[in-house]
Amino acid sequence: MGKREQQIFRDTLINMGLVNEEQLEIALKEQQNTGDRLGDILVRLEFISREALTKALASHFGLIPINLKEYNPPKKVVNLVPAAVARRYKLLPLKLENEILTIALADPLDFLSLDNLEKTIGYKINPVLAKEQDMESKLTQHYGVSEETLSTLVTEISESNLSIAGLEGESIEETGEDAPIIKFVSMLILEAFKARASDIHVEPLINRLRMRYRIDGILHEIQAPPKKIQPSVLSRIKLLAGMKIEEKRLPQDGRILVTIMGKTLDLRVSALPSIHGESIVMRILDKSSLLLGLGELGFIEEDQKKWSEVIKTTNGIILVTGPTGSGKTTSLYAVLNELNTPDKKIITVEDPVEYQLSGINQVPVNPQIDLTFANALRSILRQAPDVILVGEIRDTETAEIAVRAALTGHLVFSTLHTNDSASALTRLIDMGVKPFLVSSSVQAILAQRLVRTICKKCIENYQPPVEILKMIEQEMGAEILKTATFKKGRGCEQCNNSGYKGRLGIYELLVMSEKIRDLVLEQIVSRKIRDLARQEGMKLLREDGWIKVCRGITTAEEVISNTQSDVVDVEE
Known part of the structure; x- marks a missing residue:
């Protein structure tokens, strides 16, 4: 946030009676040390609630609330904003009409950062307000997992209590340059467990790799890696399931044993050849649910x-x-x-x-x-x-x-x-x-x-x-x-x-x-x-x-x- 924007922000908060000068100064000093967003700091310090801040700023800036679940923007519109920017500011392009790009924001605090985005993309922006939980699922649906994101999964999975074994229960080691792929497959299974999914679907399409969880009987599309690393992802799953990696012409069945936080899951894996690659389904047998x-x-x-x-x-x-x-x-x-x-x-x-x-x-x-x-x-x-x-x-x-x-x-x-x-x-x-x-x-x-x-x-x-x-x-x-x-x-x-x-x-x-x-x-x-x-x-x-x-x-x-x-x- 630039100096002019920061001053507007400070004046807005004070004029609306949300914080006082002393609280704002404390938050600004904290921001200098951490680099976090000012609004997040104010909430963290309990100077203001997130709900009050969101509601007041949305009203002040004239942001119209929408139901993001009703929108399905075309890919060419989504691609106007880079994935890294969309994730950082939790925003999603919705439609482009008359050189005006309508963008949904999850946080009104990001309204003041849109000037820079307008200059970057070359369109005037019309911001609207969406629920944060809706934004998370939409970002996953439209942006998926970028190549640079894969490396960040290493830390996330390493900190989770998850171990995976192959068909006979042996440990599958992580080695060298394949580690990000290994971590990604582990994350795929871990997130399925957290989401209470009964099945994981990995489906090669003509120009992308689609991944879906079946939760309570309904399929939900989730984040997926780039198409070009599809062979590595499929090979990793087949290796874990005890399948022949080189066999891509015939259907195969396998099994993966997974222990997550002390809970044992049995994954029954099916690989089916298709014209764009092998379609893999992992059925999760949660023993406790039986x-x-x-x-x-x-x-x-x-x-x-x-x-x-x-x-x-x-x-x-x-x-x-x-x-x-x-x-x-x-x-x-x-x-x-x-x-x-x-x-x-x-x-x-x-x-x-x-x-x-x-x-x-x-x-x-x-x-x-x-x-x-x-x-x-x-x-x-x-x-x-x-x-x-x-x-x-x-x-x-x-x-x-x-x-x-x-x-x-x-x-x-x-x-x-x-x-x-x-x-x-x-x-x-x-x-x-x-x-x-x-x-x-x-x-x-x-x-x-x-x-x-x-x-x-x-x-x-x-x-x-x-x-x-x-x-x-x-x-x-x-x-x-x-x-x-x-x-x-x-x-x-x-x-x-x-x-x-x-x-x-x-x-x-x-x-x-x-x-x-x-x-x-x-x-x-x-x-x-x-x-x-x-x-x-x-x-x-x-x-x-x-x-x-x-x-x-x-x-x-x-x-x-x-x-x-x-x-x-x-x-x-």
């Missing part, structure tokens, strides 16, 4: 009671259904934790074993040596278990063995990929299992989805649109609206301005009755089975979701997007 109790899964009281009773039966098949990523493994591990007592022998066959459970015998599938679900299940039966978990019923052979195990005194848990609970019964028949075997062996089916829950930090009361209220009334009846408490998240730093943080399940629990068994024997279509189950008290996925919307746990948008094919009518 150790939930039944009460933490999100069941409503009625369904939790039914589920707790049905899993304690002594024999039969209990299925959990849903698409990939719907939380089936978490639900089944919660069941195993509940049943894991000294008087029971429990054996699982999984692909992969996602968490090692104390007191339970777990068998990993290995197709390379013909250890399939079916072959493992045959051997498991000779071990005289009480409870068996089959990770997934993928074929007729596995289905038939599981059914026969259930009919010979074993309690079998497994998963299927069906949209609802009733469809699981017809799926088994379609796979070749005889209807009388399905009818007599299956005890219950739990269909599920995951919906995002409202952030507890920024949750607030909310009145949904009339269309949503009408939809709930049509599908659930008017009574539920009388006691409904609708909530939403306004967005904050804790939830990355999404309004959501965390997920829980919505469920559809079908418990077999004699009437339903009869319909299965008659090979009646799944819709008829579903209708009968509803008459007997089953709640559909969508209905369970509406209950949680009316309790202020999630939002209507989440329920609708996850149950689009599950529309119901209360008069059915």
Whole structure:
């Protein structure tokens, strides 16, 4: 800040009554020693709050507040301001009209530095004000990681408590000129952990390298290094995962073990050749997230009671259904934790074993040596278990063995990929299992989805649109609206301005009755089975979701997007 600007700044602060002369002099002396921005020093010395300073200066300088999330400036406009300048002053170019460049500022204090920027870029500047947390994410999205930034990651990662091992658990050493790349990959994993991401996507595009985290089921683009160091980044990940670095024509799978602050993560890595390079996805298996109790899964009281009773039966098949990523493994591990007592022998066959459970015998599938679900299940039966978990019923052979195990005194848990609970019964028949075997062996089916829950930090009361209220009334009846408490998240730093943080399940629990068994024997279509189950008290996925919307746990948008094919009518 020049002398003239500094004097304007001093006069402004004093005239507005934000600080006095003595406080300002103390701050100016501190600035001479540290070189920090004057406003930051005033806040640090507690002469003024950040909120008061921002609000007063924005008003004084006539800065109009905007919602930065609504803007997506074109690359040619963003490139008018160098990345280093944008990051230093936390600003983002938005649009260029009639030789006037509109720039969003996160801090009104930077208003006084725009004169120099105007001279540098050659355009008159129209400043507007944006929230700082919005600015951080936008800067990451539009500027990514520059080459000079990579070297600064070394210090950041060195100070974090992170260690990475390869497939067999050996330490991967950092050497020589590759150290910045090594540190960058470590940062990529560390930041994914901090962001609660379930997957890391590294995607080569025609002119850039795109990186994204999947958080609570939604993909978010993050900072990425320059395209020209793409080969080094991909090679580093493949090395850690135990893959063949020189093989770029065939898909490969690998594994990375990561310890962050004493917490062990298991990353399952997939490399897929594409026309612009290998696309890599790292799925993060957070072992602690799989150790939930039944009460933490999100069941409503009625369904939790039914589920707790049905899993304690002594024999039969209990299925959990849903698409990939719907939380089936978490639900089944919660069941195993509940049943894991000294008087029971429990054996699982999984692909992969996602968490090692104390007191339970777990068998990993290995197709390379013909250890399939079916072959493992045959051997498991000779071990005289009480409870068996089959990770997934993928074929007729596995289905038939599981059914026969259930009919010979074993309690079998497994998963299927069906949209609802009733469809699981017809799926088994379609796979070749005889209807009388399905009818007599299956005890219950739990269909599920995951919906995002409202952030507890920024949750607030909310009145949904009339269309949503009408939809709930049509599908659930008017009574539920009388006691409904609708909530939403306004967005904050804790939830990355999404309004959501965390997920829980919505469920559809079908418990077999004699009437339903009869319909299965008659090979009646799944819709008829579903209708009968509803008459007997089953709640559909969508209905369970509406209950949680009316309790202020999630939002209507989440329920609708996850149950689009599950529309119901209360008069059915």
